[in-house]
Amino acid sequence: MAELIKGETGAWEMVIGLEVHAQVIANSKLFSGASAVFGADPNSQVSLVDAAMPGMLPVLNEHCVEQAVRTGLGLNAAINKVSVFERKNYFYPDLPQGYQISQYLYPIVGKGFIEIDMPDGTSRTIGITRLHLEQDAGKSMHDQHPTKSYVDLNRSGCALMEIVSEPDLRSGDEVVAYLNKLRMILRYLGTCDGNMEEGSMRCDVNLSLRRPGSPFGTRTEVKNVNSVKAAQQAIEYEAQRQLEILESGGSIKQETRLWDPAKLETRSLRSKEDAHDYRYFPDPDLLPLKLTDELIERIRKTLPELPDQKKHRFMEQYGLTAYDAGVLIAEQNRAEYFETVAKSSDPKLAANWVQNELLGRLNKEGMSLDDSPVKAPALAGLLKLIADNTISGKIAKDVFAEMFTNGGDAAAIVEAKGLRQVTDTGAIEKVINEVIAENPDNVAAFKGGKDKLFGFFVGQVMKKSGGKANPDIVNELLKKKLS
């Protein structure tokens, strides 16, 4: 369970809640028809609405609504059939309207939960407080001119989902597990690409310390946490900072702090007293958003098998451990690859090969699964040769290396290179006789009780046969010859 921090005055517990901003995968913006595709030239994807020209009005993009509902269903959450867009008012040049259209009192998605998997194999349930839709701001660029700032409005008005967790997280490791699982779910659903480094998933960390079992302490909010690693670093830093204050008898100031990834520290952005009064009120340009049961059910029917469901199915159907299943479902295409291979081979063998040989090699080469030169049917073909004793597991690794480098079909490579396993007992017996003849001392020692030397003989026979001798037959014959 929760890992406690040992202070000089006793143990402390971290209490963490996350607010994750996830960019919705959509062709156009939340309230305008402008393209929401990233990487275009500055201010080339800005409609009159996005630039807040006089008299312009927002029109809700239904696709974004469906994406939010889809995400809500994927988070096991209640979908609110009536939700309200409100205006969050503040001035900033990258916010052309002078307000952000967001949801406040009535979000589109209510309470839900996700299960997180810890490295030690245990799982925890983390509550989701809500998910709401809102507009993204534009981007201010302060490095383009010595005295002026530039504004790029391409991102202005793009749809974001703000996903708020309950304060259920108790350690940096849990936060990492939560972010990974959330990202995995969003990717499975196709509602956010989850690339934190590219900013399509951003995170604010609310953290406080308390004595175990005590009520929550005063929290700080840390903004600008833009990677899973940064989340872990920021939590470590902020927990330590709060610990030092509390241990020396001080109290935590409720404030918003900024994570500085260069200096690896958080620093105060604004205190509670300076907090903006956003003057939320329902946006009079938009009617309350009403969802029908039909729409919700239609979306529910299109949900893919989600990570946890898939994981449990893999464990049941293929007899995998929780760990193996967890690794294999981490990416949708990985799970799909595994299932293609497992269909025609021993599932456990398939799980081992996908994880160790395939992913290991891809990782070493810095390649993604989609770029793998060895496709799933080809790997299945290789594993079939192991299963029917055509080649040994060891030879299979060489064949795999060949397939990875030069491509080709496993059976063809085995034939061409003459790697077929020797199962002819006469041939193997001949080799064994040679080995026994060449090592009279070891034979004597073995017979004198040095049982461990058996491995030596197996090794010698395998070596002499170029690795092609069937290990089972070698074992059997050796036992006879040496007895």
Added chain:
Amino acid sequence: MMTDLTDLTITEALSALKAKKFSATELAKAHIAQVEAGRHLNAYITETPEVALKQAAESDKRIAAGQMGKLEGIPLAIKDLYCTKGIQTTASSAILKGFVPTYESTVSQKLLDAGSVTLGKVSCDEFAMGSSNTTSAYGNVISPWKRNNGDNRDLVPGGSSGGSVAALAARMCMGATGTDTGGSIRQPAAFTGTVGIKPTYGRCSRWGIVAFASSLDQAGPFARTVEDCALMLEVMSGHDPKDSTSAPLPVPDFTKALTGDMKGLKVGIPKEYRLDGTPAEILKSWDDGIEWLKDAGAEIVDVSLPHTQYALPAYYIIAPAECSSNLARYDGVRYGPRVEGANLRDMYELTRAKGFGAEVKRRIMIGTYVLSAGYYDAYYIKAQKIRRLITNDFLEAYKKCDVLLTPATPSAAFAIGENEDDPVKMYLNDVFTVTVNLAGLPGMSVPCGLSADGLPLGLQIIGKPWDEATVLRTGHVIERAANFVAKPQAILKKAA
């Protein structure tokens, strides 16, 4: 001949154009001359004679080809709150000085598509906030009317659509567009002897019209007759997918509604509109109206709108709240004049301090205050509850009647400078009109006679949601019975 052209109604002009008695170009030229002659009234902020002549020439081609639009060749004035493609649009504010939209508002586009001719952009109160057209950054608009009691002071045309009605009454256009957030169409119509209708909220698209208070703003037409108004409204109405609050309803043939009688209709008279201190001549005009409708076959019923007294306070919370947010976009960053500052905050403050006038600042501050943490529930939420009660009042009343008749304003037009000392006194001008906006209902002002000192008075007709047809039918009956033929002194002087 040319001066006579400016005195025609839209309907008369359309049949004359069709009969080729004169051309659209001649009609446009007559009005352009009148616009020039009436410049002392300061009704127009931007005159567009070249645009008008070009459009008129195109109208003439279509007329020749027998392809007349519903408003073919009719010269109109467009309130400067409507964004007009290629023509400066200021909302009568310095903060939009020089702003030329690259787009045309949905409603003004519909008018253009019907063949109308744009004479220019007319003044209004700044961002439509006012009841006198004295808050425009481009100067006061002067009413073409004068008192006949020797008081020669210039009068206000009403507001916020003051430029629209001053131009219309002074024959500087045949019809005009307005917007009405709390009475900005009906009060100026009443002050200038013109007809103006604010349709049901959602009947006309708000897309491309500079927003004041989004949940209350509605576009509507002004003309010199009810029939002309009906014709313009028909063109201006209709669902617009670009405005989420516009209604996906078909537009009725409004001119067909003008039957000339009131048979089978019940007219409600709300007792709460009989305010203490209302001038006798206003009450008399109301009584006249009741008699006229009775004569035309209407049944008169007494109704009660018990929450009327809370309407004005609720309005002056909701409208400023929305305005404080709607006007946040005028920050000098993307368009409009910018005042550079030492830093960002400084730039915002200097730009907005210089760009907005006193009344706009007052409302932004009220709106910001009522939305602030700690005050929101006491003001904004409470005002919304009152709004609901007021709407219920009307729906309850409409169980007993089809349409309501009330005075349009508590007085005739006042002199420029009067009421300026006390904002609340100025806000009281809207006492009969704001309820209609809060409930989203259609409302119309029709001239019904002159005050003792010779100034126009108007009666207000309030309808059920989406029932502009009955409002227009009732207004038409009043118009006929009142036989309002008085003309403003500015015209008479010129004719003489």
